[in-house]
Amino acid sequence: MSAPADKAPKVLPALRAAPSAARYLLVGALVNQMGAFLQTFLVLYLVHKGLGASLAGAALGAYSLGAVLGTLAGGELTHRLGPRTTIALSMAGSALLVSCVPLLSGPGHAPVLIAVTALTGAVAQAYRPAASTMLSDLMPEEHRVMAFSMFRIALNVGAALGPLIAFWLITVDWDLLFWFDGASALGYAVLALAVLPGKRAPAAGGPAPAPAAVADADAVPVVSSRSVYGAMLRDVRFVLYLASMALMAVVYVQYTVALPLELNADGLTSTYSVALTLSSAVLITCELAVTARVKGWPAHRVAGAGTVLMTLGMAGYGLASGSTVVVLLCTTVFVSGLMTNGPTMFAYPATARQAVKGRYIGTSQAVFGLGSALGTVLGEAVWRRTGDGVWLMCAAAGVASAVCAFLGMRGLAPEPAAAEDKAPAHS
Incomplete structure (x- = not known):
């Protein structure tokens, strides 16, 4: 990789x-x-x-x-x-x-x-x-x-x-x-x-497909759901990757939960609109270039470094103290981290073999969605009870996410199984 x-x-x-x-x-x-x-x-x-x-x-x-x-x-x-x-x-x-x-x-x-x-x-x-x-x-x-x-x-x-x-x-x-x-x-x-x-x-420039690969209606070899999902749970490295996705989602969602609450309390409601516009502009104009730059790096390093960067930006909101400049600076750091780790982390399950790729992708995206839902509840509750304590929560979750990504995404994964009736495993 x-x-x-x-x-x-x-x-x-x-x-x-x-x-x-x-x-x-x-x-x-x-x-x-x-x-x-x-x-x-x-x-x-x-x-x-x-x-x-x-x-x-x-x-x-x-x-x-x-x-x-x-x-x-x-x-x-x-x-x-x-x-x-x-x-x-x-x-x-x-x-x-x-x-x-x-x-x-x-x-x-x-x-x-x-x-x-x-x-x-x-x-x-x-x-x-x-x-x-x-x-x-x-x-x-x-x-x-x-x-x-x-x-x-x-x-x-x-x-x-x-x-x-x-x-x-x-x-x-x-x-x-x-x-x-x-x-x-x-x-x-x-x-x-x-x-x-x-x-x-x-794919363009790829090898010719095997006869079974060109069957009608996107046919794929039959692999039982129980064997696939059971293999996911037994695969420590993939479970670490899923944990990283869930924790990253908890941090990510505070951008739309805790941040607007914080800015509204500081009398900077209009600053949130500016931050949203800035983040969209940076993502649209810079993400492809950032991805091209880090594409050749090992996936676990890209994921870990990007997650640390977005965590620094999110935790930095706790130091804003009513400063629009600090909010926009933290937004830039946060979005830079997203541009670094996002494409690599969401592409990771797509390396699974054809017979189970959809299930691996679906599971990773569902776990991210579950983390977002959990983060929405946690973010509001922690902010309401502790105020700036929510940014310490983001720092802890972000660091844990980076560690899980670094340990779980080493090497190529998920690796193809030798037989179609076996679920993928990691080395």
Whole structure:
């Protein structure tokens, strides 16, 4: 997995190496993210409809729980149905469900609304393991980490454009948020069926596939779920990697939980908007270049160093003391760490063999989502009780995450098994 730094793939070669299908996949993710309004605006929408903050919080919590379960299910569906079919079903189902939200925003529909938002979270997030699996299949191995960086850039561009569209839609009718959300998801479903490959093909420049690898409907060798997930639990190194992802998520989510609470208490509410804009701008403009720079380094060092860097930025918010300059400086350090470790850590499970890749990716993303949900609860509770103690919590969780990543991601992993009926193991 390591290579001399001067031989690390650069941005333009990686872009040129991306086949058309990979580019369509990235465009679809961008379009879908551009209209992904449910999670972002659900609380504001329900409060606007007069349903109260308690119901809004319960609905958002249901969505988050559904998203964790949906990511796990997405990994399993990717294995059984193939990436293209999973993406299409996820996006089509999401389009239908999210379009129902305005119909359930009246009085008396609270239980159904919470159930629908939970189901929407599950269905909408099921596409992520499938998209990650297909992207890793399509890209040459030497550009795999760069491909995941491109995927993150597409999501960040969509997330940056989305609020601008949402602002215009809200001025017309709040319900348009979810009609647009449904339309963007449906567009991704149509794109997936129309242009994404329905058969497994070798990545650009890769070897010719074996006969079983080009079977219809993205067929993969059958491996029982019990053997795969059992092997994950027995694999100490992969468990350390999952622990690192969960702890990293606990730190990461404080950017949207503890930081706005802290800045609001310090009278710097407007500074949060500036920090959000700064982080988006830095990620969009610099992440590919940073990924190209660190691509040749050993994965465990990239993950460990990047996690330490983002932890320094997050813990540094505790020293801001009402200073906008310090907040923006810490944001820059925090985002620099994300750009360093993010692509490598999210690409790591994509090195699993074909028969179980979707399950490994789905598990890692579900664990990250679970860490985010846990971090949301912990961050609010610790900040409310101890104030700046939340930044000490971030420092401890971040250091533990870096250690787990360094120990768990040494060498190539997950390594291919010798037989198709065995789950992957690490050396």
